[in-house]
Amino acid sequence: MRLVLAEVFNSWQGEGGSVPGSAFGRRQIFIRFAGCDLDCNYCDSREFINASSVLHWRYEVEPFTGRFEYRPNPARLDEVVDAILRLDTEDIHSISYTGGEPTLQVRGLQAIMEKMRELGFDNFLETHGGLPGLIKEIAPLTDYASVDIKDETAKATENWRSLVLREVESIRILKEAGAEVYAKLVVTKDTKVENIRWYASLLKGLAPLAIQPREPMDIPMTKLMALYREAALIMGRKNVSLSFQVHKYLGVL
Numbered sequence: 001m002r003l004v005l006a007e008v009f010n011s012w013q014g015e016g017g018s019v020p021g022s023a024f025g026r027r028q029i030f031i032r033f034a035g036c037d038l039d040c041n042y043c044d045s046r047e048f049i050n051a052s053s054v055l056h057w058r059y060e061v062e063p064f065t066g067r068f069e070y071r072p073n074p075a076r077l078d079e080v081v082d083a084i085l086r087l088d089t090e091d092i093h094s095i096s097y098t099g100g101e102p103t104l105q106v107r108g109l110q111a112i113m114e115k116m117r118e119l120g121f122d123n124f125l126e127t128h129g130g131l132p133g134l135i136k137e138i139a140p141l142t143d144y145a146s147v148d149i150k151d152e153t154a155k156a157t158e159n160w161r162s163l164v165l166r167e168v169e170s171i172r173i174l175k176e177a178g179a180e181v182y183a184k185l186v187v188t189k190d191t192k193v194e195n196i197r198w199y200a201s202l203l204k205g206l207a208p209l210a211i212q213p214r215e216p217m218d219i220p221m222t223k224l225m226a227l228y229r230e231a232a233l234i235m236g237r238k239n240v241s242l243s244f245q246v247h248k249y250l251g252v253l
Contacts, residue, residue, distance in 0.1 A: 030096045102126070
């Protein structure tokens with residue numbers, strides 16, 4: 001089994017806020033997959049969108065040292081497992097599968113998730129959720145999940161509303177499989193209040209929502225508070241949280 005990866009490293013989970021299902025503030029080992037089928041205009045992993053151009057993957061030699069070793073893609077499963085075990089600091093909350101979009105390599109993702117569960121680790125999936133058919137294949141192996149709700153301002157795809165509905169379906173599939181799931185929504189100064197109400201109505205009773213300002217922040221605090229309030233009025237005051245990319249402020253990956 002081979003995987004096209006970008007990097008493997010040990011860090012803090014810097015997103016998710018305080019909603020159930022979030023691993024915010026926990027130590028994780030991150031496996032970043034190369035390749036994505038969306039093209040969000042605020043993507044912070046743009047260099048990894050085209051998997052065919054990611055010729056090498058790197059793994060951290062020791063946590064937080066900034067020292068990496070590089071190997072050619074595709075990576076062998078045993079190489080990835082070895083890199084993970086080298087980075088296990090015995091305080092790891094879970095293994096985070098991020099990207100890119102991990103589910104595009106569903107067979108490889110399934111294999112590494114099975115191996116990690118066998119070794120006693122929990123699996124944390126970070127996904128755009130737009131491929132519920134693939135989500136269904138790895139849902140039973142998923143302990144925690146962060147599923148994106150792509151705002152209209154992301155311009156991720158032409159049929160934005162259809163994407164949102166697929167993302168909500170992925171949340172439903174993961175939840176029914178027993179995973180702790182939350183939805184993550186990146187907002188900007190141009191995010192519409194009526195869209196927030198729509199997302200909240202779809203998520204009500206299904207999953208909590210973490211609202212995350214685009215980095216660098218361009219949204220006024222008054223508008224951010226207003227969006228938060230609209231979501232909480234529909235979903236319930238304890239089902240919404242703010243999320244920030246805290247790892248960037250800490251200066252870590």
